[in-house]
Amino acid sequence: MTGITRATTVLGVLRGGRLALASDGQVTVGNVVMKQGAQKVRKVAGERALVGFAGGAADALALTERLEGKLEAHKGNVRRAAVELAKEWRADRVLRRLEALLLVGDSQCVLVVSGNGDVIEPDDGLAAIGSGGPYALAAARALVNHTELPADEIAREAVRIAAGICIYTNAEISVVTLP
Secondary structure, three states: OHHHHOOOOEEEEEEOOEEEEEEOOOEEEOOEEEEOOOOOEEEEOOOOEEEEEEEOHHHHHHHHHHHHHHHHHOOOOHHHHHHHHHHHHHHOHHHHOOOEEEEEEOOOOEEEEEOOOOEEOOOOOEEEEOOOHHHHHHHHHHHHHHOOOOHHHHHHHHHHHHHOOOOOOOOOOEEEEEO
């Protein structure tokens, strides 16, 4: 899974019962920028949950569809759906080949889900994936600790900061939120 941590930034910020996912829009193939305004975050499950992805778009979209099925089967329980997806992703021969990471959440949690069977819920309500993820995460932590900004503004500003550092991240930022 070497390619999935490269070439994007997706950040989740859970603050005050509100979840915001933000991502950049850059799509790269090798060292070439192919697109500036890709949508890597979206609402799912009847707008009760949010999902963002890093890695291959087709792989991530296939996983997002499966996640939506799990959310439906588990009545919108994001934690349970994420665990069931991770178990299936790790156990299934075809799914194991998919190269992506997902960031998924609702107004109660934000989770990182991987094909290794990982479902990680951060202690502070902040999570990031992709090559610019560590930069965005550091910026978000500083903003959470030193401002009263709402989740969506923190997410947008932190990804903007990451775009100034990570060459695989641009400033065409998309943000989706749940109240």
